[in-house]
Amino acid sequence: MARDVVDGEIVESRDALAAWFEAGCKRDATLRVGTEHEKILFYRAGHAPVPYAGERGVAALLEGMNARLGWERIEDGGHLIGLFDQAAAAAISLEPGGQFELSGAPMETAHETAAELARHVEVWRSVADPLGLSALSLGMSPKWTIAETPVMPKSRYGIMQRYMPKVGTRGLDMMFRTATVQTNFDFRDEKDMVIKLRVALALQPAITALFANSPFTDGRLNGFLSARSEIWRDTDPDRTGTMPFAFEPGMGFERYVDYALDVPLYFLKRGSTYHDVAGASFRDLLNGRLAAAPGERATIADWANHLSTIFPEVRLKRYLEMRGADVGPPARVVAMTALTSGLFYDSGALAAAAALVEGWTAEDRQTLRDEVPRLGFAATIRGRRLRDVAVDMVAIARGGLAARANRNAEGEDERVWLQPLEAIADSGRSAAEAWIDRFNGPWGGSVEPAFEEALFE
Template sequence: MARDTVDETSLNSRDELVAWMEKGVKPESDFRIGTEHEKIPFTLSGHEPVPYEGEKGIRRLLEGMQLLLGWEPIMEGETIIGLADVTGGGAISLEPGGQFELSGAPLASVHETSVELNAHLAQVREVAGPLGIGFLAMGMSPKWSRAETPVMPKGRYRIMANYMPKVGTLGLDMMFRTCTVQVNLDFASEADMVQKMRVGLALQPIATALFANSPFTEGKPNGFLSFRSEIWKDTDAARTGMLPFAFEDGFGFERYVDYALEVPMYFVKRGDQYLDVTGSSFRDLLEGKHPALPGQRATLSDWVNHLSTIFPEVRLKRFLEMRGADTGPWAELCALPALWTGLLYDRQSLDAAWELVKEWGDEERQQMRDNVPRLGFSASIAGRKVREVAADVLKLAREGLSRRAKLDALGRDEGHFLAPLEQAVVNGRSPAELLLEHYQGQWNGSVEPLFETLAY
C-alpha cells in the first residue's frame, strides 16, 4: 500500500465516481505492469522482529534508503513512513507490522520487473546489512506471535486495528503478520475490464495454490498451505471475497462503484490527520450528510483512499489488482506478473481463459476458494483438480507471453519466468509443501532454517 492520495477536488455525484474510474481505460500500446511485494524484516542475530525506533530499526532503514536512492520521503507529521520515486512512479511503504513493501513502477515488460526487483533487493541489502536486518520471503511471519509483532506509527493503521476485531477474528493477523505479491494491470475498455475481472476472480484461487507459502504460525505448522489466504476469509466480509456480482449481466464500472459505496469506511484524511469514521457510509459523505463531517463533501482523495481499503480477491481502481498470492522468493516475485500478463494481456489467451472458467458457478468458485488454502493443488472445481486447471492456465499464460514477444538481451520472451510455477505443477507440490517436508525432515521441527533458506 503506497502513500495516501492528496487531491482536494470536490465530488458531488455517483456519476463523477464512475467517470473517474472510466479514465483508467487506455490503448493496449500503453498497457503497463505494476508489481508490488511485501517482505518481513527480521534481525540477523536472533531472527526476531524489527521495531520501528532504535539505532537498528525500521526508521533507520527508511532513512538509509532515502540517502541511497534520493527518493522523496513520505511523512506523517515528523515520522518517515515511506519513500516515493516521483520520477519513475515507484514507492516504498510500511505495512502495519513493519512488512517492507515495494510498489513497483508501471513497466512495459516482466523483464523490466526483474531488473527493478534485482535493483531494489540489492539496495535494501546494502542499507539493511549494516543494521543487522534481513528480509524473509514468506506469506506470513512464521515465528513470532501477534503480541511480539511491532506496530508501525501510521494513523490509518491505528484506526483499522481498532475496527478489525469488530468485524472478524483474523483481521489483525492480516494486518500485522501477512505478506503478499500482487500485480496491477490495465484494461482497454469497460468490456475488457469486465472480462479481465471475471477471469481474474475465477482463477485467483489457482494463483493462491501455485504461490502457497505460509504454512507456519508461531513456530509450528498451522494446518494450511496458505494461511495468509485463509486469514482473508475471516477478516471483514463487507470488503473481501470473490465478488459474485461481477459475473452478473450488466456488471461494469457503475456496479463496482455501487459496491464500493456500500463498503463501510475506515477513515478520512484532513491535512495530516486521520479521522476515524469506521463503519460509516461513503454515500453520506458524497451527499454532504456525513455526521462526522457536517456540510463537507467528499474529495477525490477521499474516494481513492476509500478504494484502497476494499480488499476483494481482485480489486478495481483505474487498473485491476490481482491479490491472491503469498509472497515468495525472487523467482516467484517475477512469476506472478508473468502469469497474469500472459493471461490478460494477450487476447487469445484471455478468451481461452474465459472459456475455461465461464461455466463455473458462484458456489463452485467459492468452494474452490475456501478449500485451496488448506488443500492447495488437491482442491477441486467442476470435477477437476486445481493442479490440472493450473497446468491449463500456465499453458495459456506461456502461449500469451510468447505471442507478446517481449524479448530480453538473450532473446528470451517473458515465458521463462513461469518456470518455478510449471515445476510446482509437475511435482504436484506448492512451495509450502516443500517447506513442510523440510520442517518434518532435515530441519527437525524447527522454523529457524527458514531465515536462511527464504531470506532475500
Template sequence: MARDVSDSTPVACKSELIGWIAQGEKPRSAFRLGTEHEKFPFYRGDLAPVPYEGRGEAGGIRHILEGMQARLGWDPIMDDGHIIGLAGPDGGGAISLEPGGQFELSGAPVENLHETAAELAQHLADVKSVAEPHGIGFALLGHSPLWTRAQTPMMPKGRYKIMANYMPKVGTRGLDMMFRTCTVQVNLDFGDEADMVKKLRVSLALQPVATALFAASPFTEGKLNGFQSMRSEIWRDTDKARSGMLAFAFDEGMSYEAYVDWALDVPMYFVKRGPVYHDVAGASFRDLLAGKLPQLPGERATMSDWANHLSTMFPEVRLKRFLEMRGADAGPEPMLNALPAFWVGLLYDQTSLDAAWDLVKGWSNDERQGLRDTVPKLGLEAGIAGRPLVEVAREVLELSRAGLARRARRNAAGQDETAYLDPVMAIAERGRSLAQDLAGRFQNSWGERIEPVFEELAI
C-alpha cells in the same frame, strides 16, 4: 498498501466516481504492469521482529527508510513527523510500510517482465545493502513464521491505528492480516469497460489457482499451521464486507457502476484532511458524498477521499484505475517474478484471455466460492467442476506461457518472457507447492526447527 492520494477536487455525484475509474482506460499499446511485494524484516542475531525506532543500539525500520532515501534520492513520505515511505521520481514506484513493519516495494509501471525483474533485483540489492549494517534481514514468505501478534511491532501511520481498532468488530482475523501477512501482486491495465469486465471475471475465477501455485505460508509461531496458504485463510474472516470473490461481477450487466455501487456500500475507515486521519470507521461514503457524515458535519467528498476509500477494498481482485491481482503469497525472488508473468500471459494476450474465459465461464458462484474456501488448506489438491485443481492449473499455465510467447517481448539476450514462469510450471508439474516443500523440510531435515526458514527464504 499504496500511499494515500492527495486530490482535493470536490465530488458532486456518483457519475464522477464512475468517471474516475473509467479514466484508467488505455489503448493496448499503453498497457503497463506494476509489481508489488512485501517482506518481513528481522534481526539476524535472534530472529526478532524489527520495531520502527530499533532496539537498543540496533537500527530499526526508520533507519532502513532513511538509508534507502539517501541511496535512492527518493522523496520521503511523512505521517505526523515520521518517515513512513518513499516516493520515486515522476510517480515511478514507491516504498511503503505495512502495519507490522512489512517492507513493501510498489514497482513503477513498466512495459515488460524483464523490466520488472530488473527493478526487483535492484531493489533487493539496495535494501540488503542498507539493512546489513544494522543486522537486519528480510524473510520472503506469506505469513510471519515465528512471532506472535503481541510480539509484532506497529508502524506509526494514522490509518493503521484506525484499522486496528475497527478490525476486531468485523472479523476474527483482521489483525493477523494487518500484522502477520505478506503478498505479491501485479497491477494491470484495461482498454475499456468490456475489457475490464472480462479481465475481472477471469482473474477472480482463477485467483484461487494463483493462491495454490504460490502458497508459501505453512508456519505460525514456529510450528506448522495446517495450511499451505495461511495468508489466504486469514482473509476468509477478516472483513466480509470488503473482501472475497465479488459474485456480483459475474452478473449480467456488470459495469464500472456496479463496482462503484458495491464500494459505496462498504463502510469507510477514515477521512484524511491535511495530515490528519479522522476516524469514521463504519460510516457510509454515501453520507460523505451528501455532506451528511455525522462525524464531520458539512464536510464533502473529494477525489482523494474516493481514491483512498477504494484502497480500503480488499477483494481477491481490486478495481481502481487498473486491476490488482491479490491472491498470492509472497515468496523468494523467482516466485515474485513468476506472479506477474502468470497474469500478464493470461490477461495481456487476447487469445489467452478468451481461452481462459471459455475455461471458467461455466463455473457457478458456489463452485468458485467452494474453491476459494478449500484452496488455503488443500492447494493444488482441491478441485472445481469435477476437475482436480492441479489439472486446471497446468492448463492455465499453458495458456499463460502461450500468451507470453505471442507477446514476444525480448531482453538484450533475445530471451522472451516465458522463462519467468519456469518456477511455477515446475510446481504444477509435480503437483506440490513451496509450502508443502517447506513443511516437509521442517519435519525432516530441519528437525522441526523454524530457524532454517530465516536462512533459506531470506535476503
C-alpha cells in the same frame, strides 16, 4: 498503497465516481504491469522482529535507502514511513507490522520488472546488511505472535487496528503477520475490464495454490498451505471475498461504484490528519450528511483512498489488482508479472483463460476459494483437480508470452520468467509443502531454520 491521494476536487454525483474509473481506460496506450511485494524483516542475530525506532530499526533502514535513492520522503506525524519516486511512480512503504514493501513502477515487460527488482534488492541489501537485518520470503510470519510484532507509526493503521476486531477474528493477523505479492494490470475499456476481472476472480484460487507459502504460525504448523489466504476468509466480510455480483449481467464501472459505496469507511484525511470515521457510510459523505464529520463533502481523494481500503480477491481502481498470492523469493515475484502479462495482454490467451473457467457457478467459485488455503492443488472444481486447472492456466500464459515476443538482450522472451511456476504446476507441489517436509524432517519440528533457508534474496 504507497501514499494517499490528495486530490481535493469535490465529488458532485455518483456518476462522477464511475467516470473516475473510466478515466483509467488505456484505449490506445501501452498496457503495463506493476508488481508489489512485501517482505517480513528480522534481525539475523536472534531472529527477532524489527521495531520502527532505534539505530537498527525500520526507520534507519528507510533513512539509509533514502540516502541511496534520493526519492521523495513520505511522512506521517513526523515519522518517515515511505519513499516515493515521482518520475517512475514507484514507492517503498511499510505495512502495519513492519512488512517492507516495494510498489514497483508500471512496466511493459517482465524483463523490466526483473531489472527493477534486482536494483531494489541490491539497494536494500546494501543498507540492511550493515544493520544486521534480513527478510523472509514466506507469506506469513512463522514465529512471532501479534503481541510480539512491532507496530508502525502510520495513522490509518491505528484506525484499522481498532476497527478490525469488530468485524472479524483474523483482521489483525492480516495486518501484522502476512506478506503478499500482487500485480496491477490495465484494461482498454469497460468491457475489457469486466472480462479481465471475471477471469482473474475465477482463477485467483489457482494462483493462490501456485504461490502457497505460509504453513507456519506461532512456531508450528498451522494446518494450511496458505494461511495468509485463509486469514482473509475471516477478516471483514463487508470488504473482502469473491464478488459474485461481478459475474452478473450489467457488471461495469457503475456496479462497482455501488458496491464500493456500501463498504464502510475507515477514515477521512483532511490535511495531514486522519479522522476516525470507521463504520460510517460513504453515501452519507457523498451527500454531505456524514454524522461523524458534519459539513464535509466527498472529494476525489476520499474516493481513491476509500477504494484502497477495500480488499476483494481482485480489486478495481484505475487498473485491476490481483491480490491472492503469498510472497515468495524474487524469482516468483517476477513470475507473477509474467503470469499476469501472459494471461491478460494477449487476446488469444485471454479468450482461452475465459474458456477455461466458463460454466463455473458462483457456488463453484466460492467452494474452491474456501478449500484452496488448506488443500492447495488437491482442491477440485466441477470434477477437475485444481492442479490440472493450474497447469492449463500456466500453459495459456506461456502461449500469451510467446505471442507477445518481448525479448531481452539475450534473445529470451518473457517465458523465461514463468519457469518457477511451471515447475510448481508440473510437480503438483507448492513451496508450502516443501517447507512442511523440511519442518517434519531435517528441521526437527522447529521453524528457526526458516530464518536461514527462506530468505528474500
